[in-house]
Structure formats: structure tokens, C-alpha cells
Amino acid sequence: MLSLVNLDKHFGALHVTDNVSLDLHPGECHALIGPNGAGKTTLIQQISGTLQPDSGQILFNGTDITALPPHRRAQAGLGRTFQITSILPEFTVLENVALAVQATQGSSFRFLRSVTGEWRINKRAYDCLALFNLADRANRPASALSHGEKRLLELAIAIAGEPKALLLDEPMAGMGKEESATLTDTLLTLKRDYPILLVEHDMDAVFALADRVSVLVYGQIVASGTPDEVRANPQARAAYLGEEAC
Amino acid sequence: MRGANLAALVIFVLLAATPWLAEFWGGSYLTSLVMKAMILGIAALSLDLLIGHAGMVSFGHAAFVGIGAYTTGIMITEGAPNLAHILPMTIAIAAAFALITGAISLRTSGVYFIMITLAFGQMVFFTMSSLSDYGGDDGLTLWERADAFGTGLFDSDTGLFYTILATLITVTLLLRRLIGSRFGRVLRAAKQNPTRVESMGYSVFAYRLTAYVIAGIIAALAGVLFANQAEFVSPATAAWQRSGDLIIMVVLGGMGLRHGALFGALAIVLLEEGLSTLTHDWRLIFGPMLVLMVLYTKGGIAGLLEKRGET
Numbered sequence: 173m174l175s176l177v178n179l180d181k182h183f184g185a186l187h188v189t190d191n192v193s194l195d196l197h198p199g200e201c202h203a204l205i206g207p208n209g210a211g212k213t214t215l216i217q218q219i220s221g222t223l224q225p226d227s228g229q230i231l232f233n234g235t236d237i238t239a240l241p242p243h244r245r246a247q248a249g250l251g252r253t254f255q256i257t258s259i260l261p262e263f264t265v266l267e268n269v270a271l272a273v274q275a276t277q278g279s280s281f282r283f284l285r286s287v288t289g290e291w292r293i294n295k296r297a298y299d300c301l302a303l304f305n306l307a308d309r310a311n312r313p314a315s316a317l318s319h320g321e322k323r324l325l326e327l328a329i330a331i332a333g334e335p336k337a338l339l340l341d342e343p344m345a346g347m348g349k350e351e352s353a354t355l356t357d358t359l360l361t362l363k364r365d366y367p368i369l370l371v372e373h374d375m376d377a378v379f380a381l382a383d384r385v386s387v388l389v390y391g392q393i394v395a396s397g398t399p400d401e402v403r404a405n406p407q408a409r410a411a412y413l414g415e416e417a418c
Numbered sequence: 419m420r421g422a423n424l425a426a427l428v429i430f431v432l433l434a435a436t437p438w439l440a441e442f443w444g445g446s447y448l449t450s451l452v453m454k455a456m457i458l459g460i461a462a463l464s465l466d467l468l469i470g471h472a473g474m475v476s477f478g479h480a481a482f483v484g485i486g487a488y489t490t491g492i493m494i495t496e497g498a499p500n501l502a503h504i505l506p507m508t509i510a511i512a513a514a515f516a517l518i519t520g521a522i523s524l525r526t527s528g529v530y531f532i533m534i535t536l537a538f539g540q541m542v543f544f545t546m547s548s549l550s551d552y553g554g555d556d557g558l559t560l561w562e563r564a565d566a567f568g569t570g571l572f573d574s575d576t577g578l579f580y581t582i583l584a585t586l587i588t589v590t591l592l593l594r595r596l597i598g599s600r601f602g603r604v605l606r607a608a609k610q611n612p613t614r615v616e617s618m619g620y621s622v623f624a625y626r627l628t629a630y631v632i633a634g635i636i637a638a639l640a641g642v643l644f645a646n647q648a649e650f651v652s653p654a655t656a657a658w659q660r661s662g663d664l665i666i667m668v669v670l671g672g673m674g675l676r677h678g679a680l681f682g683a684l685a686i687v688l689l690e691e692g693l694s695t696l697t698h699d700w701r702l703i704f705g706p707m708l709v710l711m712v713l714y715t716k717g718g719i720a721g722l723l724e725k726r727g728e729t
Contacts, residue, residue: 243620258611261611271618281600284596
């Protein structure tokens with residue numbers, strides 16, 4: 173599905189991505205964990221295309237997307253959410269999702285016809301919102317949503333683009349315990365339809381969702397395997413799990 | 419929304435009645451002043467597509483007005499005065515210039531975008547100043563107006579007046595549809611959060627460049643009208659001060675708000691005119707007025723008018 177092959181990235185003397193290889197198989201959730209500064213965000217940026225690796229390859233559905241700009245990767249079916257909530261604050265909740273739907277419904281170089289009247293787009297957008305229990309918020313400005321709702325809206329936007337795989341960058345960030353638990357359930361349902369590459373700090377969520385876990389430390393993958401294997405791995409424990417045992 | 423639409427309707431009616439009103443007060447002076455204001459309104463509306471809806475603060479928009487004016491002036495001088503030739507030529511030149519300079523300028527953003535569009539604008543200004551065959555620094559006087567497809571519409575001030583008014587109304591309606599279209603939605607979204615829009619699968623660059631070309635063409639058409647109205651073109655049309663005026667019109671009128679740019683253009687032209695009859699040092703009053711307007715009216719004139727309607 174998605175393969176990173178020997179990715180390498182330097183920021184000056186800092187080796188932020190050190191020969192990283194990683195696979196996301198169809199139907200699975202692959203979690204990427206690691207302490208702060210391990211290079212998770214840099215890696216996500218390289219996958220989504222906002223940052224170019226120095227060397228290595230990124231394959232998606234068998235094609236090399238290493239050189240493609242972010243929007244082409246999205247068109248190829250790579251949906252993503254952001255670590256820091258990234259929505260369109262001045263648009264309504266519906267319009268946020270409708271814009272993502274619009275990208276899947278032919279060219280947007282259409283200049284004269286009113287887009288708010290395109291019922292096909294609106295209907296699909298409503299359906300996506302309903303998946304995340306946001307349908308009753310549809311006509312609110314997106315900026316008026318609570319933090320938790322904004323995180324859900326991000327997911328709705330990602331799903332609306334009809335992705336073939338999802339890249340979720342800390343979807344639980346800033347959420348309370350209860351909200352995280354609800355979101356974990358939602359993601360469990362999504363997992364059935366979309367392969368997910370999950371970057372997450374919340375270990376409860378990771379172990380509930382992930383089929384496989386990779387541990388990233390100082391830009392290197394130090395351990396990779398099923399959740400149980402990783403839990404048992406001394407290197408992974410030392411690097412991450414032990415420190416975060418709170 | 420109602421306030422701004424109502425105000426715009428009143429303005430359009432007043433504009434339409436101007437040639438008639440001028441018979442009682444102001445005469446041809448009034449009609450030519452109002453024509454100038456409407457032409458600037460067209461240019462400001464096109465700039466608002468960039469500033470207000472796409473978040474692209476272009477500081478070289480007058481260059482497009484200059485391109486339209488010079489294309490008209492040169493073609494009339496060279497014996498090709500028919501609009502049937504002038505319009506396609508103007509559109510082609512403006513589109514090409516917008517495509518090339520836009521593609522380069524859009525590699526930057528923020529202050530750098532402002533500076534690079536300013537630089538391209540100045541290039542046009544200096545190019546026009548160096549056209550020694552066409553008046554150079556002094557500009558070019560036109561001995562006749564363009565031939566409006568053989569109808570003689572531009573032979574009378576009234577004909578030209580209503581052509582300008584019709585263009586203004588058409589541009590207003592066209593831009594409103596554009597902003598509400600698929601294209602317009604992508605543009606407005608990219609103003610708020612370009613990274614998000616990219617990650618949905620849109621090339622923000624392509625949409626912004628298209629908007630830049632559309633705005634450039636409309637401004638160039640304003641330039642065609644300007645050359646006919648003034649019967650004179652000069653490099654000053656494309657000067658950076660003119661670009662600055664257009665930005666002030668957009669900001670004062672209300673960025674991205676319905677009819678804002680039109681309100682701004684009319685207000686500035688009329689204020690300039692009104693104040694300069696009062697005192698020689700009218701800028702001493704005009705400057706502080708602008709500052710106060712920007713400080714205390716969020717959303718400019720259109721914002722004031724819409725305040726009761728929404729939020």
C-alpha cells in the first residue's frame with residue numbers, strides 16, 4: 173500500500189530521518205511511536221510531500237510518489253490529518269467537508285455556477301459529517317466548534333476526499349481521556365475501510381488500534397512488530413515506553 | 419448583506435442618472451469625474467478578487483490598467499482603432515503578462531509577494547516611459563477614441579459613459595458568481611489555510627495563478643476604458659502610486675465584502691475631489707480620515723453597511 177524505502181533526511185548536522193523503511197499494508201493500522209524529537213513529524217511531512225527526503229523512495233500503490241507535490245499525493249489517495257488542528261475557520265463545517273468532496277467530483281476550474289447549489293457535493297458532505305456525529309453542526313462556522321469537534325472535522329475532511337490510505341498525525345492531541353476513548357472507537361470503525369498510518373502519543377489508543385507498531389528514536393526505527401512484541405522489546409521500552417509509564 | 423446591496427442599488431441608479439443630472443449641475447466635468455470613478459471601481463473590484471478573496475496583496479495592479487491603456491493608445495495611433503482588434507490584443511497581452519509575472523510572483527508569499535508584484539509593476543512603468551515613439555515620459559495624446567465595433571458608441575460622452583457603467587455592472591455580477599463558484603471556493607479556502615487545501619488535492623498555485631490572470635484582464639479592460647475617457651495615456655497610469663490607490667480603495671471599501679471595492683473607489687475619488695475644492699492642502703485632511711476609517715471601521719464601508727444585517 174504505502175512503502176518508505178531507505179528514507180534519509182538531514183537538517184544540517186542533525187540526522188532527522190536515518191535510513192527509515194516502513195510498510196503500510198492494506199487493511200491494517202500501523203502505529204508510529206517515539207519520544208518527542210524522534211523525527212515523527214519530519215517523517216510525516218516527507219510522506220505527505222511538504223518536505224523532500226535527501227534520499228530514498230516513497231511508494232504508494234506501487235507508484236513512486238517521492239517527487240510529487242502534496243496535492244498530487246492527495247489526488248493519488250493519500251488523506252491526512254494534522255498534528256495541529258488544520259481546518260478552514262471562516263467556512264461553515266459543511267463547507268469544510270464540501271471542499272474536500274468537490275476535489276473528487278471533477279474539475280474545480282468551474283467559474284460561474286454556484287457551488288452551494290451542487291446537491292451532489294452537499295449530500296456527500298452531510299454523509300461524511302454524519303459519520304462523525306457532526307451533521308447537526310453543519311451550518312456553524314468551523315471556528316465555533318470545540319477542540320474535540322474540530323479534530324473530528326479534520327477526520328471528516330480526510331474521509332470526504334475518498335482516500336485509499338490515511339495518515340493521522342496525533343489525532344488524540346489535546347483531547348481528554350473520555351474524548352480519546354470515543355475517538356478510538358471511531359477510528360476502530362474507520363480502520364475497516366482505510367489502512368491507517370497512525371502517529372500517536374496516547375499509548376492506550378495505540379495499543380487498542382494498531383496491528384503493528386514501529387518505534388522511532390533519533391530518526392531510526394529501533395523496533396517494529398506487533399504491539400505485544402514491541403511491548404516486550406527492551407530497546408523500545410528503554411527508549412519510550414518506560415519513560416512514559418505515567 | 420441587505421445594507422450593502424441596497425446601497426449598491428442606490429449607487430447604480432445614481433450613476434445611471436448622472437448624465438441627466440449633469441445637465442443641471444456640473445456638466446461634462448461631473449460626467450468625466452464619475453466615469454473616472456467607475457473605471458477605478460472596475461480596477462479595484464478586480465484587485466479585490468486577489469486581496470479580499472485570495473489573500474494575494476498585489477502592489478502592481480495598476481500595471482494592468484497601464485497595459486490596457488497603452489495597447490489602446492498605440493493601436494489607435496497606429497491606425498487600428500476598432501475595439502474588435504483592441505480588445506483581443508489587450509486581453510492577450512494582459513493574460514500573457516499575468517501568466518509570466520504571476521507564475522514567478524506566486525513562488526513567494528506575504529511581504530515578498532507585495533515587493534515582487536511592485537517590481538513587475540515598475541518594470542511596466544519604466545517600459546512605458548521609454549516608448550519614445552509614443553510620447554515617452556510625457557504620455558500620448560489620442561486624437562480620436564476607439565471605434566466601438568462601428569457603432570459610434572464612443573463618439574459621444576454619453577455613449578462612453580453607459581458603456582463604462584455597463585462594464586462595471588457586468589464585472590460586479592461576474593465576479594460575484596466567480597466567488598460563489600467551485601473555483602471561488604477553492605480560492606477562498608486557500609486564503610485561510612493553503613496547506614489544508616493542498617492536502618485535499620488542490621494545486622493552490624494553479625488556482626491563484628488563474629485568479630491573477632482573470633484580475634489582470636479585468637484591470638486591463640478598465641485601462642481600455644480609461645484611455646478612451648481621458649483621450650490621453652501616460653506612464654503615470656501604471657505608476658506604483660496608482661497601485662497603492664487601488665489597494666487603499668479595496669481596504670477602505672471593505673476587503674472581500676460585497677461591493678466593497680466599488681464603495682471604496684467612489685468614496686476616494688469623490689473625497690479627493692470634494693476636499694481639493696476646499697483647500698490646497700487637502701491631503702492633510704484626507705490622510706487622517708483614511709487612518710481613522712481603517713482604525714475604526716472593521717471591514718471598511720461595506721462592513722459598516724452590513725453591520726446591522728449579520729453577526
